[in-house]
Amino acid sequence: MDAAEYLKQSSCLSNYGRPQVAILDFGSQYSHLIARRVRELHVYCELYSCLVTAEELEKHELLAIILSGGPSSVYDEGSPHVSPEVWKLIEERNIPVLGICYGMQEMAYVFGGEVAPGLKHEYGKSFVKRVEGCNSQVFDGMPESFQMWMSHGDKLTKTPEGFKPVAATDNAEFVAIENLEKRMWGLQFHPEVTHSPLGKNIIENFCVNIAGAKQDWVMTDYANEFIEEVRLKVGDGHVIGAVSGGVDSTVAAVLMTRAIGDRFHAVLVDNGCLRKDEAKNVLKRMREDCGVNLRCVDAADRFLDLLKGVTDPEKKRKIIGTTFIEVFQEEANKIEKEMGASCDFLLQGTLYPDVIESISYKGPSATIKTHHNVGGLPATMKLKLIEPLRELFKDEVRELGIALGIDETSVWRHPFPGPGLAIRILGEVTKERVKILQEADAIVIEELYRSGHYRKIGQAFVVLLPVKSVGVMGDGRTYENVASVRCVETTDYMTADFYHLPYDVMGTMSSRVINEVRGINRLCYDISSKPPATIEWE
Structure with a gap:
């Protein structure tokens, strides 16, 4: 599509x-x-x-x-x-x-x-x-x-x-x-x-x-309008939802749950490229804290097999986008059999910047990259999309989350891309490289929380580079992977500047990653802004 x-x-x-x-x-x-x-x-x-x-x-x-x-x-x-x-x-x-x-x-x-x-x-x-x-x-x-x-x-x-x-x-x-x-x-x-x-x-x-515009664009009204309108649109039907546990999909899932209850079936797809312990933590938070009817589908081997040998970032995104929809369609078919009712709708947490960046106009903005949930959707998809956040910027989604009573930890969680770590591993995605990146990423996020910088940063993550460097550990020579930390300040995710992380925090991160993660012997810090760079590397 x-x-x-x-x-x-x-x-x-x-x-x-x-x-x-x-x-x-x-x-x-x-x-x-x-x-x-x-x-x-x-x-x-x-x-x-x-x-x-x-x-x-x-x-x-x-x-x-x-x-x-x-x-x-x-x-x-x-x-x-x-x-x-x-x-x-x-x-x-x-x-x-x-x-x-x-x-x-x-x-x-x-x-x-x-x-x-x-x-x-x-x-x-x-x-x-x-x-x-x-x-x-x-x-x-x-x-x-x-x-x-x-x-x-x-x-x-x-x-x-x-x-x-x-x-x-x-x-x-x-x-x-x-x-x-x-x-x-x-x-x-x-x-x-x-x-x-x-x-x-x-x-x-x-x-x-x-112009006489009324200043009435408020999130509580928006939530109530969505809930009423989705009830009319869906009727007695069922909705399947793409839920990653990030703020966007969490807010969208809570909105849909408020609208139709257990007729909303949230699905977390473990594509083998999630953060460390992500599936386990998301299941607990969404079920217990948000009351969302969530199931997890372990499709890690399926995704990783399809990504073998693929290094082009656009191909990665489209493979992941297509496979996501295939999994959702399969889950929708299962739900129909289980519930004896049709499941014709797919909920997504797509945001306005995703739409803007994915659509190319003659004259206006050129396509920067295809978002897996926008231009990467397959033409054969049978599900009808419902995207309550499609016209919202990230800070508006957070405001909506607070209005819905979602806890601040979930609301202020940094964005995580739909393709997951697959687009933070430059080059081929393998199970071994995913494991290395998961460990490094977990340490960096932990140190940002520990040092009090997490909430000041718009998005933070680690990128595993397709290069190796010489290092020395103990008395031996190493030749291992290079990784880079990316932290940015932004409000709209359309423009961003690198976050000026203190040297002592960088030093702690570097020491821990290199000493605790087998397979990385050099850690860099990305100091580029958007534009000309993008926030993600792929």
Whole structure:
């Protein structure tokens, strides 16, 4: 199943009829941050391709539209543009529009302004000055001059008819423009990034004060809506669920259990690539603490046999994704025989970043990697997907977990990928290499808890590298595996920076791993950020 087909098959249920701010993505590295900032205001929004059709947008109650930045130049052949039908829809519904960077230039291009290369590119911090005597509503409550983040080479050289400038910098005369009659505003800078300290004020002014969006996107309401709607969708049927024990699948499983009780059948598949004692611990926690009807399927040999000789990360993900669904389908068939009832639905804990990273648009973001539960699903899959978290970011899932009363240890557990340690073992996955990585990973996580750093880190794990190094242990020479520790700080998992772990903690980790794990004689620390790297190595 490709990503487009996945979107047709999947359902997040509760959000389809919700009033929303639509963000049209022109391929900016910051597009997801716009969504994050809007959600932080408790306003619901969704991200779409800039090539979205008017027919698709017409299905939704649109409160406002935000046009993102992008790497293209509006005047170049082949650059992405909003369709005329969408502009017509905006006019007919009188929908307020905010254009950011390329989005402002797109607005100017469409309505007769002029965009040209700047004499110099403008990247980094810049001070924006409001036009004297102009009290634009988008800048309500803000000072006359404020710091914003610039990232552009082109600039607006002539405003479209009916638009007036409302802010400038020393480098550009038209840094912010507005047309009150059309209810359109344009910004050359990026209010969505953290380097724009008052950027959230601008987004709030636009979404709440101008567009009139209600700040009612709260997790308790979301949970109640999901529970009611899934009861209608499933009826008297049964649902099988993919449960790994991570926060995403735990929250999804608790939601489904609250909705249909024991007619939800959670399945933990031991693919041979779980963390140390993972299956045993997850079974205990989910059954005893969360009241979830969970069974464990030991399919370790099946997965490891299929992964023999496979080194390409995309092939690993697709093999694991396909086999997961096969196992689920088999379990669904067993449940049907046991219960004498059909099992037609599959619950997954897919998150919004999984969807964004797995779907490639022309113009917007290229595919980074295929997530096993998005683009890696087989076309032959018969189960219908239910994904209550598909429109949520990780911090929103945690907020939902707290609202559901799930214990903090489960809610604040670091993410663990569906393919498991298979994508943290670079090169071929074998039972022996899994065992080595399990032991090293357990030590690192234990030391993060012991030192008080676990909750400060967004995600932490160990990667087993496909190289060996010379070492000395006692009086003998060793030639063993090299491993790397990866710890990152992040809130949305779309961008991340390496965590500045103290040297003494690193030293303890290194000493313990090398001394206690037979097969590793060198431990490194990954200090790359996302972008340009990803959080996982594969």
